[in-house]
Amino acid sequence: MSFNYSERMNHISGSATREILKLTADPTIISFAGGLPAADCLPFDKVGEISDELLRGGRAEKILQYGITQGLPSAREAMIEYVKKAGVKNITLEQSIVLSGGQQGIDLMCKVFLSKGDTLLVENPTYLAVLPIAAAYEANVVGVNSGEDGLDIQDLEAKINEYKPKLLYVVPTFSNPTGRTYSLRNRIAIACLTAKHKLPVLEDDPYSKLRFEGEYVPALKSVDVGDNVVYLTSFSKIVSPGLRVAVAVGNKEIISKLEITKQGADVHTSHLSQAIVEEYLRAGYIDKQLKKITPIYKAKKDCMISAINKYMPEEFKYSEPQGGLFIWGALNADIDTEKLFPEAIARKVAYVYGNVFFADDSGHNTLRLNFSNATPERIDIGMHALGDLLKEKIKGDAR
Amino acid sequence: MSFNYSERMNHISGSATREILKLTADPTIISFAGGLPAADCLPFDKVGEISDELLRGGRAEKILQYGITQGLPSAREAMIEYVKKAGVKNITLEQSIVLSGGQQGIDLMCKVFLSKGDTLLVENPTYLAVLPIAAAYEANVVGVNSGEDGLDIQDLEAKINEYKPKLLYVVPTFSNPTGRTYSLRNRIAIACLTAKHKLPVLEDDPYSKLRFEGEYVPALKSVDVGDNVVYLTSFSKIVSPGLRVAVAVGNKEIISKLEITKQGADVHTSHLSQAIVEEYLRAGYIDKQLKKITPIYKAKKDCMISAINKYMPEEFKYSEPQGGLFIWGALNADIDTEKLFPEAIARKVAYVYGNVFFADDSGHNTLRLNFSNATPERIDIGMHALGDLLKEKIKGDAR
Numbered sequence: 001m002s003f004n005y006s007e008r009m010n011h012i013s014g015s016a017t018r019e020i021l022k023l024t025a026d027p028t029i030i031s032f033a034g035g036l037p038a039a040d041c042l043p044f045d046k047v048g049e050i051s052d053e054l055l056r057g058g059r060a061e062k063i064l065q066y067g068i069t070q071g072l073p074s075a076r077e078a079m080i081e082y083v084k085k086a087g088v089k090n091i092t093l094e095q096s097i098v099l100s101g102g103q104q105g106i107d108l109m110c111k112v113f114l115s116k117g118d119t120l121l122v123e124n125p126t127y128l129a130v131l132p133i134a135a136a137y138e139a140n141v142v143g144v145n146s147g148e149d150g151l152d153i154q155d156l157e158a159k160i161n162e163y164k165p166k167l168l169y170v171v172p173t174f175s176n177p178t179g180r181t182y183s184l185r186n187r188i189a190i191a192c193l194t195a196k197h198k199l200p201v202l203e204d205d206p207y208s209k210l211r212f213e214g215e216y217v218p219a220l221k222s223v224d225v226g227d228n229v230v231y232l233t234s235f236s237k238i239v240s241p242g243l244r245v246a247v248a249v250g251n252k253e254i255i256s257k258l259e260i261t262k263q264g265a266d267v268h269t270s271h272l273s274q275a276i277v278e279e280y281l282r283a284g285y286i287d288k289q290l291k292k293i294t295p296i297y298k299a300k301k302d303c304m305i306s307a308i309n310k311y312m313p314e315e316f317k318y319s320e321p322q323g324g325l326f327i328w329g330a331l332n333a334d335i336d337t338e339k340l341f342p343e344a345i346a347r348k349v350a351y352v353y354g355n356v357f358f359a360d361d362s363g364h365n366t367l368r369l370n371f372s373n374a375t376p377e378r379i380d381i382g383m384h385a386l387g388d389l390l391k392e393k394i395k396g397d398a399r
Numbered sequence: 400m401s402f403n404y405s406e407r408m409n410h411i412s413g414s415a416t417r418e419i420l421k422l423t424a425d426p427t428i429i430s431f432a433g434g435l436p437a438a439d440c441l442p443f444d445k446v447g448e449i450s451d452e453l454l455r456g457g458r459a460e461k462i463l464q465y466g467i468t469q470g471l472p473s474a475r476e477a478m479i480e481y482v483k484k485a486g487v488k489n490i491t492l493e494q495s496i497v498l499s500g501g502q503q504g505i506d507l508m509c510k511v512f513l514s515k516g517d518t519l520l521v522e523n524p525t526y527l528a529v530l531p532i533a534a535a536y537e538a539n540v541v542g543v544n545s546g547e548d549g550l551d552i553q554d555l556e557a558k559i560n561e562y563k564p565k566l567l568y569v570v571p572t573f574s575n576p577t578g579r580t581y582s583l584r585n586r587i588a589i590a591c592l593t594a595k596h597k598l599p600v601l602e603d604d605p606y607s608k609l610r611f612e613g614e615y616v617p618a619l620k621s622v623d624v625g626d627n628v629v630y631l632t633s634f635s636k637i638v639s640p641g642l643r644v645a646v647a648v649g650n651k652e653i654i655s656k657l658e659i660t661k662q663g664a665d666v667h668t669s670h671l672s673q674a675i676v677e678e679y680l681r682a683g684y685i686d687k688q689l690k691k692i693t694p695i696y697k698a699k700k701d702c703m704i705s706a707i708n709k710y711m712p713e714e715f716k717y718s719e720p721q722g723g724l725f726i727w728g729a730l731n732a733d734i735d736t737e738k739l740f741p742e743a744i745a746r747k748v749a750y751v752y753g754n755v756f757f758a759d760d761s762g763h764n765t766l767r768l769n770f771s772n773a774t775p776e777r778i779d780i781g782m783h784a785l786g787d788l789l790k791e792k793i794k795g796d797a798r
Binding site for chain 2: 002003004005006007008009012013021022034036037039042043044047048051052055056060061062063064065066067068100101103104107111112113114115116118129132133136137166198200228236240241242243244251253254257260261263264265266267268269270271272273276
């Protein structure tokens with residue numbers, strides 16, 4: 001017996017990475033596929049101490065009881081202080097909402113802005129989960145060209161005029177999947193252009209704190225002349241993904257719309273998760289955590305870059321990131337990384353094939369490599385296997 | 400500057416209870432409005448102990464890391480054992496999904512089944528949060544008549560034929576708001592009729608464990624001849640609402656659709672919350688907790704019934720529940736409980752006016768009273784104030 005589902009279900013299937021993650025649950029496979037923090041970077045001790053104090057202390061009742069949809073006010077206070085360090089200032093409590101991870105921020109922003117047939121603009125390539133989320137609201141997703149400096153402003157303006165989009169989604173710092181960072185000049189241009197067109201923007205920033213070299217660039221939200229940018233940041237990559245906590249800040253009216261949709265989605269985010277992140281921030285652990293993990297991630301990135309130079313075919317072009325979790329690469333146009341994927345799995349190495357990051361399913365010769373999760377030893381072994389496979393493939397094609 | 404939102408936002412506003420809950424944050428107001436467990440029934444100690452062990456033990460890494468969307472397999476195992484006690488048997492791991500509270504189950508079932516213009520059938524009256532959730536998917540909500548025994552089966556069949564609904568939503572045990580329980584005979588009739596029409600059913604069961612008198616009735620899912628019933632139960636009313644954990648079990652294909660939509664909604668439920676509920680179940684604490692809290696809730700229910708008899712006008716008709724959290728009442732047809740609400744607040748007592756539970760905004764003379772959250776002393780004081788107000792009103796109307 002099969003049932004009569006909603007039309008939206010025809011447009012979405014399981015996201016590619018989640019399927020890949022299931023495949024890579026096999027511990028013999030070296031996975032460069034996920035976006036998982038390194039296991040040894042997860043702050044068990046501090047989270048354990050905080051949780052213990054919270055559940056034995058005076059806040060226990062509030063934590064176990066129902067609360068307001070926007071989130072614990074004291075948690076939002078601490079998170080507002082935290083976002084200041086990304087240049088996001090003058091945020092009031094009303095302008096903030098705690099979310100159950102960054103993904104919920106993307107989902108609710110799409111729910112608030114996108115009707116069937118409406119257009120969502122994204123960077124091309126973009127964070128792949130955005131595509132099925134927008135498809136679930138039966139929206140049209142259009143990619144904007146981009147380069148090392150950020151979005152192509154001319155293309156952005158042309159697409160605003162052509163598609164009359166309802167929302168723009170961007171990851172301006174250590175973009176997923178490219179690892180690139182938009183320049184301040186590019187951010188100002190995006191802010192001015194979208195303000196002129198009253199186009200709401202979702203700035204997704206899970207990675208900016210994971211900078212291990214180069215110069216800090218303030219958030220797009222910090223140059224938001226039209227108050228049309230919602231800034232979303234997650235604690236998944238720094239504290240813990242398993243706790244599912246993020247925060248969105250921005251225009252009061254938009255935040256109130258997010259609140260209304262969140263009421264229906266999950267009432268509120270787990271109080272224990274919210275309070276753990278709050279106390280983690282208040283105790284100043286986050287700076288210590290960043291001092292600990294950014295050198296580890298830099299070393300892993302260096303290790304992967306050196307493995308690329310050692311093992312990958314010279315046709316492999318990549319951009320070296322200054323932070324975040326990913327290296328983005330491209331091969332000759334005739335190599336299809338999706339078709340190659342089962343062969344890679346057979347050789348016990350996994351990546352994410354690049355076409356899933358493109359709204360138009362282009363980029364079949366690209367791939368995303370995560371360097372944060374595997375150990376340096378396994379990075380070397382996995383890249384060796386992947387390099388050999390690609391070299392054979394290129395050689396085979398040349399024959 | 401106001402923005403161009405999606406069409407769905409025209410159909411939803413903040414839900415009435417959440418607005419009422421904000422009003423009743425004032426501690427001088429005696430609230431019979433929410434559905435909050437009593438503060439002294441929340442198991443701080445056990446949750447604290449479990450959390451402490453989890454974060455210091457061998458599972459800490461899995462808890463803080465990303466996981467699969469369906470939920471921790473070991474948590475689902477424990478939850479499958481738990482639902483057996485409601486008569487829901489032979490459930491496999493694949494047929495289960497952990498959710499971020501019961502509300503998420505309602506939201507995702509609506510997302511999976513309802514396109515714009517599709518019909519959702521509900522009991523009239525129904526759990527009020529379902530109405531804005533369905534409105535967000537631009538669905539049509541139609542109420543089915545009901546009585547002491549459950550749904551009116553003739554009316555259900557007539558409405559299935561007339562509206563060709565995509566989904567039926569029911570709370571068969573200690574219904575919210577009426578507190579009524581459908582008979583086994585009524586459940587069998589619903590199961591047979593919906594199976595015949597291949598109509599998916601969401602059975603929402605947050606309350607059945609909170610039975611303090613009368614005989615156990617097995618879940619609708621236990622007589623599900625067509626495998627078209629999804630059984631949803633939440634741990635909010637028994638363990639803690641603040642942790643946000645529920646589980647849905649049912650047809651494998653429907654569960655996989657829930658999984659796909661949950662991927663986009665929040666990736667997965669907080670692992671710490673999932674694992675706390677799992678260990679709480681495994682340790683057998685839940686039976687002890689129920690033995691502790693059901694007599695407390697019974698005493699509060701008795702206290703409210705006796706206050707009704709003491710203070711309420713004789714025109715007030717109510718049904719006495721055998722469990723759950725609510726007493727449902729009706730007044731003379733000319734009393735509008737929504738219009739009366741500000742006067743009740745002025746007298747420091749709150750309830751939920753009944754029309755918000757009706758798909759067609761009828762029932763303006765009804766109201767829902769929660770007895771679980773206030774102390775017996777405050778129940779007496781609050782009901783005294785409410786009774787006086789209603790008596791004055793009825794007397795005034797009669798003049």
